[in-house]
Amino acid sequence: MANAFVRLLLAGLVCFSEATFAESLPNQIESMVGSAQTVRGKFVQIKVMTGISKRLISDGNFIVDKGQGVLWVTEKPIYQKLRVSNSGIKIDNKGGNLMTLDARSEPSVRYINELVLAVFSGDMNVLDRLFNYTGEASSKGWVIELTPKSVSSAPFKKISMTGGSAISRITFTSRDGDLTDITFSEIRPAASLTKDEVLQFQ
Amino acid sequence: MKYFNSSKSLAISFLALTLGLLAWTIFNFSNITTHVDSNIFSLLPKSDRNQIAKEFIDRIGKSGEKSLVILIGSDSLESSLAAEKYFKDLTIGLPVASPSSEDYLGLLSKLNNHKSGLVTPEDISKLNSEPSSYWFERSNALAYSLGNSAVPWKDDPFGLLNDWVYKLGKVTKVRPYSDSLIVEGEGKSYVVIPLVISDSVSSISSQNDLADNLNNAINNTKGKFPGLEVVKSGVVFLASATSKSVERDISLIGLVSSVLALTLILIVFRSLYAVGVVLITVLIAFLYAVLAAFLFFPKIYILTIAFGTSLIGMSADYCLYWLTASIDDQKNTFERRRYLFPGMFLALITTAMGYLLMVATPFTVLSQMAVFSVVGITAAWLTVILVFPFVKGLHFKESPSVNLIKDLELLISRLPSKVRLAVTFSMIIFSLYGLQAIKVDDDLRAMASLDRDLVADQVKASGILGIPSPSQFYVVTTPSEQETLEKTEDLAKKLDKQVADGLISGYQAITLYVPSIASQKIASEAYISTNKQSASKSIAKEFGMSSQWVKGQNKVDQPLTIDDLRGLPIYQKLSYLWFDSSLYSGKSAAVMLTGVNSVAAVKVLSGLSDDGVSWINKTQEISELFGKYRTLFTLLIFSGYLLTFLIVFIRYKRDAWRAIAPPIFATLISLGVLSLLGESVSLLSVVAFALLLGIGTDYGIFLLQYPGDRRVLLSISVAGLMTLISFGSLAFSSIPALHSFGIALLFGVSLSWLLTLFFARQVSLNA
Numbered sequence: 001m002a003n004a005f006v007r008l009l010l011a012g013l014v015c016f017s018e019a020t021f022a023e024s025l026p027n028q029i030e031s032m033v034g035s036a037q038t039v040r041g042k043f044v045q046i047k048v049m050t051g052i053s054k055r056l057i058s059d060g061n062f063i064v065d066k067g068q069g070v071l072w073v074t075e076k077p078i079y080q081k082l083r084v085s086n087s088g089i090k091i092d093n094k095g096g097n098l099m100t101l102d103a104r105s106e107p108s109v110r111y112i113n114e115l116v117l118a119v120f121s122g123d124m125n126v127l128d129r130l131f132n133y134t135g136e137a138s139s140k141g142w143v144i145e146l147t148p149k150s151v152s153s154a155p156f157k158k159i160s161m162t163g164g165s166a167i168s169r170i171t172f173t174s175r176d177g178d179l180t181d182i183t184f185s186e187i188r189p190a191a192s193l194t195k196d197e198v199l200q201f202q
Numbered sequence: 203m204k205y206f207n208s209s210k211s212l213a214i215s216f217l218a219l220t221l222g223l224l225a226w227t228i229f230n231f232s233n234i235t236t237h238v239d240s241n242i243f244s245l246l247p248k249s250d251r252n253q254i255a256k257e258f259i260d261r262i263g264k265s266g267e268k269s270l271v272i273l274i275g276s277d278s279l280e281s282s283l284a285a286e287k288y289f290k291d292l293t294i295g296l297p298v299a300s301p302s303s304e305d306y307l308g309l310l311s312k313l314n315n316h317k318s319g320l321v322t323p324e325d326i327s328k329l330n331s332e333p334s335s336y337w338f339e340r341s342n343a344l345a346y347s348l349g350n351s352a353v354p355w356k357d358d359p360f361g362l363l364n365d366w367v368y369k370l371g372k373v374t375k376v377r378p379y380s381d382s383l384i385v386e387g388e389g390k391s392y393v394v395i396p397l398v399i400s401d402s403v404s405s406i407s408s409q410n411d412l413a414d415n416l417n418n419a420i421n422n423t424k425g426k427f428p429g430l431e432v433v434k435s436g437v438v439f440l441a442s443a444t445s446k447s448v449e450r451d452i453s454l455i456g457l458v459s460s461v462l463a464l465t466l467i468l469i470v471f472r473s474l475y476a477v478g479v480v481l482i483t484v485l486i487a488f489l490y491a492v493l494a495a496f497l498f499f500p501k502i503y504i505l506t507i508a509f510g511t512s513l514i515g516m517s518a519d520y521c522l523y524w525l526t527a528s529i530d531d532q533k534n535t536f537e538r539r540r541y542l543f544p545g546m547f548l549a550l551i552t553t554a555m556g557y558l559l560m561v562a563t564p565f566t567v568l569s570q571m572a573v574f575s576v577v578g579i580t581a582a583w584l585t586v587i588l589v590f591p592f593v594k595g596l597h598f599k600e601s602p603s604v605n606l607i608k609d610l611e612l613l614i615s616r617l618p619s620k621v622r623l624a625v626t627f628s629m630i631i632f633s634l635y636g637l638q639a640i641k642v643d644d645d646l647r648a649m650a651s652l653d654r655d656l657v658a659d660q661v662k663a664s665g666i667l668g669i670p671s672p673s674q675f676y677v678v679t680t681p682s683e684q685e686t687l688e689k690t691e692d693l694a695k696k697l698d699k700q701v702a703d704g705l706i707s708g709y710q711a712i713t714l715y716v717p718s719i720a721s722q723k724i725a726s727e728a729y730i731s732t733n734k735q736s737a738s739k740s741i742a743k744e745f746g747m748s749s750q751w752v753k754g755q756n757k758v759d760q761p762l763t764i765d766d767l768r769g770l771p772i773y774q775k776l777s778y779l780w781f782d783s784s785l786y787s788g789k790s791a792a793v794m795l796t797g798v799n800s801v802a803a804v805k806v807l808s809g810l811s812d813d814g815v816s817w818i819n820k821t822q823e824i825s826e827l828f829g830k831y832r833t834l835f836t837l838l839i840f841s842g843y844l845l846t847f848l849i850v851f852i853r854y855k856r857d858a859w860r861a862i863a864p865p866i867f868a869t870l871i872s873l874g875v876l877s878l879l880g881e882s883v884s885l886l887s888v889v890a891f892a893l894l895l896g897i898g899t900d901y902g903i904f905l906l907q908y909p910g911d912r913r914v915l916l917s918i919s920v921a922g923l924m925t926l927i928s929f930g931s932l933a934f935s936s937i938p939a940l941h942s943f944g945i946a947l948l949f950g951v952s953l954s955w956l957l958t959l960f961f962a963r964q965v966s967l968n969a
Binding site for chain 1: 279280283307339340342343345346347348354355356377379380384386744745746747751
């Protein structure tokens with residue numbers, strides 16, 4: 001069931017790219033974001049879906065580690081733990097494992113991991129490969145909008161990201177007009193994962 | 203004089219016709235050359251046990267003809283992508299295009315209208331067992347997940363259609379990545395570049411140009427990115443390599459046989475005039491042969507033309523009968539014609555019979571070769587019979603070459619009887635060896651000189667991309683669409699087990715896209731399970747959805763049928779899996795397999811066929827067909843010898859064996875020599891021995907007919923040498939089939955000629 005995430009990212013990958021942005025932008029963003037091995041933080045996600053009156057608000061925490069992948073833990077209103085790594089994608093809820101996707105049986109796991117890492121760690125090199133983008137950067141911060149080249153074949157209309165020394169907000173806009181808005185807080189870069197965190201990635 | 207006049211008008215008519223055809227050919231030359239074909243699919247036999255299977259193979263062939271795939275692989279995805287970009291820049295302007303996109307969203311919205319029936323077996327069992335709390339949580343988890351899915355949450359709140367679509371995606375290992383396609387295989391990251399060849403590429407030369415340009419681009423890209431692996435797959439590469447090697451063959455064989463044939467004529471007749479006359483005859487033969495092939499067949503496979511080079515010697519043969527007969531001959535040309543006519547007619551008929559055997563096979567390329575050769579030699583024969591009597595100056599003096607032949611004959615006839623006995627005995631022994639040492643080879647691939655590296659690439663690409671085999675598959679046929687789909691699903695279930703057992707790596711079937719109505723009914727029943735219904739009510743309450751929405755999530759949709767997909771690009775793409783045509787009663791589906799690579803697997807797979815489900819094994823079928831005709835022709839040769847012996851016996855009584863024994867021994871000894879050389883016997887070698895039956899017995903009959911005529915001895919000797927040149931030069935061919943044909947006749951004809959002298963009646967030649 002919870003292949004939704006995979007499909008979301010697969011769709012994102014289908015989005016076609018052509019590097020048309022100013023050359024200085026990725027370098028600027030990259031120099032501002034820095035290149036810590038590990039970043040931890042909290043997030044609030046607001047989903048606005050067409051045809052659904054309720055705004056779906058959830059929050060939790062995340063860890064991004066360039067070596068291990070991404071750990072995305074939703075705490076409220078329902079507990080859900082998503083782990084994306086080079087070897088697979090795993091989603092657990094309070095009842096146990098909801099879905100496991102092995103990189104050996106699903107080749108796109110590798111690309112999803114790469115994209116997720118790139119988005120959350122600001123790896124402009126990878127994003128440059130995957131999307132068209134426009135944006136600007138100043139001493140106060142940066143804004144970037146990623147768009148697929150061919151909108152007709154991608155459920156994504158665009159991904160917007162803003163940030164300063166770290167990424168502070170991401171908005172996904174789907175083809176159907178659904179909005180997923182994620183705000184980050186308490187972002188803490190670190191040189192490595194703690195032992196406890198390493199275990200969480202297992 | 204009346205005879206003379208009608209003969210003259212015949213000659214003039216023939217010449218006029220020839221000139222007219224020549225003019226027409228010159229004007230339509232470019233048109234004729236576009237009919238030459240180097241597609242290996244043309245080699246497939248035309249008659250099939252299963253017409254529908256043939257139709258499916260044609261479809262694969264047709265789409266395969268126009269498409270190619272290039273895989274660019276390296277240890278890192280990044281450098282593969284960089285190499286792809288470099289390669290694509292190099293191929294700008296070439297007559298190839300990326301295939302059109304599949305309209306994934308159009309398909310999704312179509313499927314959404316039939317979603318109650320499109321549920322995976324895993325989800326069906328969950329729908330029938332999991333409590334409503336499970337479905338409530340599952341829907342919540344999807345709603346709060348990071349981002350959104352391909353089918354929006356409000357249309358698919360439990361992710362059922364999403365799961366079904368995801369399973370469909372498993373058919374291929376290729377995944378999109380930005381605007382590229384990626385596949386992982388053998389520890390490498392490959393970028394997949396599918397290309398469709400533009401319709402403007404139709405002639406062999408434009409095909410070769412395209413293949414050359416692509417190969418150059420590949421080599422440049424490899425040079426730029428060290429360590430890069432490029433795997434190319436596509437009929438165009440094979441066709442281009444084949445046509446190039448065949449072209450090399452044609453020039454080499456053509457050159458060798460022309461030079462040898464003309465040298466032989468020069469040596470025997472010491473006259474450039476004779477050379478000119480022979481050359482013109484050969485050209486006339488080729489004119490008629492090419493036109494016949496062009497008229498009889500929509501496409502002429504390039505192999506036919508390679509084989510056709512043997513026509514040079516065959517048509518020169520008839521000139522030689524005439525020219526040798528003219529040596530020191532005082533008869534006028536019409537008397538000479540009357541004298542030569544029976545012998546030449548016999549020679550034409552026996553040779554043509556050999557070729558006509560080839561027409562009888564279902565292999566188009568063999569029929570083409572036969573038509574080409576029969577028409578060619580007939581034209582040469584007609585030229586000699588109709589025109590030569592009017593050609594001035596065809597009168598030659600005896601040359602020392604005649605003495606050479608005479609010396610040889612004397613040498614053989616003066617062999618001590620002990621030696622004769624020993625030779626005969628060893629021939630019998632060696633013949634027996636030849637009979638039992640035969641190694642047969644009925645592989646279709648012998649008909650094409652397929653480049654080994656290209657074939658390896660093709661196999662590798664199929665493995666990495668999971669392309670199903672075009673030669674081993676199932677065809678399911680029943681009177682109705684639904685029955686066919688149901689039978690296909692039954693078969694698919696059996697194949698699931700084979701996949702689990704590792705006998706095959708996967709399969710493709712139409713029912714993965716359109717399940718039978720019966721299956722969709724089972725899915726729909728699970729879809730409206732009470733647990734899911736109550737969960738959707740709770741969800742509606744939680745998320746503020748209307749009661750209308752709840753109803754919409756719990757209704758049974760119209761089942762999806764194949765007709766629903768018509769008009770979508772995917773319908774065209776699935777044409778190799780589904781077949782309905784007004785030409786055939788019934789509906790058919792093909793089930794294609796990937797990763798079939800063991801004999802054990804083939805055995806198990808063939809056992810899965812039953813009423814309505816046929817197992818098609820094209821490779822085996824073609825081999826069996828080759829084998830069948832090989833056996834049939836062997837029997838024909840056997841009865842041919844018997845029949846010839848009877849006819850010759852009536853006329854020559856006790857001496858009849860002298861005409862029959864040489865070609866028989868020649869055939870058997872050749873078989874022995876071939877197996878000593880490590881050559882195997884194919885259908886074409888058997889055709890070669892059938893030709894030898896005709897050619898070889900001619901020599902013996904001529905010698906029995908004119909025992910003292912040394913011109914006849916010279917005639918058969920020169921004709922034998924010429925045949926040797928024309929067919930023997932085929933032994934130089936890179937195409938295994940032509941090579942084995944050539945080599946069989948090389949030994950067969952020379953032995954037959956020598957043995958004819960060996961077995962000839964001992965008479966004085968000084969008559």
